[in-house]
Amino acid sequence: MSKASLNFRLWALIERSPDIEGEWVAHCLDVDVVSQGTSVMHALDMLGEAVMMTIVEDLDGGSDPLLRRAPNEYFERLHKVVMSGDRVPREVALAADQGNFIYAVSFGVVVDKVKASTKASKAKKRHASGKIPAQHQPVFLAHA
Amino acid sequence: MPARLKDIVRAIEKFGGRVEKPNKGSHWKAYSSTNKFYALPCHNGPKQELSDVYIKALCRAFGLDYDAFKKLL
Numbered sequence: 001m002s003k004a005s006l007n008f009r010l011w012a013l014i015e016r017s018p019d020i021e022g023e024w025v026a027h028c029l030d031v032d033v034v035s036q037g038t039s040v041m042h043a044l045d046m047l048g049e050a051v052m053m054t055i056v057e058d059l060d061g062g063s064d065p066l067l068r069r070a071p072n073e074y075f076e077r078l079h080k081v082v083m084s085g086d087r088v089p090r091e092v093a094l095a096a097d098q099g100n101f102i103y104a105v106s107f108g109v110v111v112d113k114v115k116a117s118t119k120a121s122k123a124k125k126r127h128a129s130g131k132i133p134a135q136h137q138p139v140f141l142a143h144a
Numbered sequence: 145m146p147a148r149l150k151d152i153v154r155a156i157e158k159f160g161g162r163v164e165k166p167n168k169g170s171h172w173k174a175y176s177s178t179n180k181f182y183a184l185p186c187h188n189g190p191k192q193e194l195s196d197v198y199i200k201a202l203c204r205a206f207g208l209d210y211d212a213f214k215k216l217l
Contacts, residue, residue, distance in 0.1 A: 017195045019146045025197045034201040035171070035185045036194065050171050050183035057173075057181040068205065 006059075006111045010051065011078055014043050014103040026105075029078055031055065032070040044105065055111050078104055085141035092140075104141040147199060147217040150190035155216035159208055176206035 010030045017023040017036060026047035027034045035050040037043035058065040081104040153163045153174075160177030163184065171183040182205045186192055199217075203210045 017146075017197070019196050020193050023193075023195065025195050027197065027201065032201055032204060033183065034195075034198045035183065036198060037185075037187070046170060046185055046187065049169060050185070053169070053171060053173070053183045054181060061179070061181070070201075071204075 004112075006055075007108065008051075008055065008111070009106065009108045012044070012047055012105045012107065013074070013078055013081065014040055014047075014105055016100060027070070027074065029070040029074050030068075031065050032068045040103065044107070048107065048109065052109055052111065055109065059111065082141055088140050088142045090140060101142045106139045145214075146193045146195050147214075148190070149184060149186055149188075149192040149194060151217045152184065152194060152199070152202070153190075155213055156206075158216055159206070159213070161206065174202070176208075178207070180206055182206065 008030070010028050012026055012028045014024055014026045017025045020036075022038060023036050024038070024040055024043035025034060025036045026043040028047055028051050031051055031054055033047065033050050033054050035043065035046040037046045054068070055065045058068075081102050085102075085104055149172075153172075156163060156174055156176075162175050164173040164175075165186075166173060170185060170187040172186050174182045174184050176182075182202050185194065185198070199213070200210055202208075203213050
């Protein structure tokens with residue numbers, strides 16, 4: 001049995017939902033995955049789960065999750081937020097649910113790929129699982 | 145305009161896709177007719193409202209026409 005880990009450092013935009021009051025929308029541009037939550041932290045947690053599910057599904061299916069990349073217009077928006085935003089401590093970003101900021105967030109995920117051979121069928125099966133390690137905690141940039 | 149999760153699931157199925165509901169986690173698994181994957185947020189159950197931002201990204205992932213998809217919601 002061989003085991004390998006894949007490290008992904010990804011960018012996301014988190015902002016208030018334009019059409020649902022009290023919800024925040026999180027968009028990971030590198031894999032074009034969107035999720036949402038009731039606070040900045042909740043939206044980021046939801047996004048992390050959705051991104052890991054997507055990466056695991058794609059790897060299990062033999063495709064590259066990074067080919068899902070969002071259209072360029074979203075990266076142009078991210079670039080604007082990163083260039084003009086201010087870096088804020090995680091605690092400040094997570095406590096700022098009353099504001100109307102757009103957050104550019106850099107976060108990481110690690111996906112373990114395990115290739116195991118089944119004796120009965122001799123067929124190789126690949127399983128993948130994901131996690132967000134402590135050293136890959138998110139970095140927030142806020143843009144008013 | 146946002147849409148409810150149950151309506152989005154119904155529209156995915158009308159386009160030939162399928163949705164699986166895992167026992168754990170806050171997302172359901174949606175697959176297009178061509179077996180492309182997308183995660184559906186379900187932390188509030190079937191009545192969960194999902195933003196238009198989300199619906200556009202789902203349509204991009206599944207290669208569906210956004211206007212045609214919206215008509216089914």
